[in-house]
Amino acid sequence: MKDAELAALAQAGDRDAFGELVRRHAAQARRLARAILGDPDEADDAAQDGFLAALRHVGRYDPARPFGPWLQRIVANAASDRRRRRKVRRAEPVSPTMHDAAPGPDTITDRSRFRQVVLAALEKLPERQRIATVLFDVEGYSHKEISEVLGVPIGTVRSDVFHARRTLRTELDAWKDWRESE
């Protein structure tokens, strides 16, 4: 069954139809929320907020358009709202003990270290670039679909993807060079 049909059923109160939409889009929504927020638990909360907001306003979804970008826009907004609120909450400096609690390079595997490097590189990007590159290079969205998610012109999306890729490649290449020199 197509997403649009499931959305229509969910609007009519069909719980199972909405459940199927959640299962289909959960992974994407969680990745996007995590790209924006970093923290996995907070990202899950934001993704859940996004799904619930989508359910409440599913009547506004245009079935002639793909469901994914419509949902991802809601999830991105939910995650961005949380990020803004977090910035307000974190007015005081982060405790240095938090850094001490993190495992050292010799106690973590190479793969998880690489994941941390990727996440740290993402964290350096402006939020819009982060969303653009994740939707383009991970989820396979077109520039047009991303422009609908972000509400910006297609040219802006191309520019965001370009700058995000350049920054990420620089960071990840530096890490690879460091790994090979060890």
Add this chain to the structure above:
Amino acid sequence: MSDTSPFDHRPDPELGRALEDALSASDDERFARQVMTAADSVFGAGASELWWQELTAWARPGLVAAMLLIAAGAFWMGTQMGQRGNGNGTSALGDPLSAADSEQLGVPVLLAGGEAPSVDAVMAVALEY
């Protein structure tokens, strides 16, 4: 990273894999169950809203139907009572103050009588005036 140009309009598979690996969580099923548990409150609220919308949607035609029924019933009762009135309707109710009786119980009649009138007769004449 890969040799793909940043200007390339195709997704970069190597960068995509690295990002996907870093961002993906393994327990999507648990997450979906969690979302559905939270969604139940939305579905519950939706059901009560639907119930209320249904009720209010039926309220106006229901009121109109009830008023029509009452009007039809009143008309029928009026017709029935009219038919009885053509015969001896009011006397059937045993009205002690009927016009025929009050004519007989006028003040002159009471005064002309040889005997003292009953209390009922005096009250009937008093109410008549």
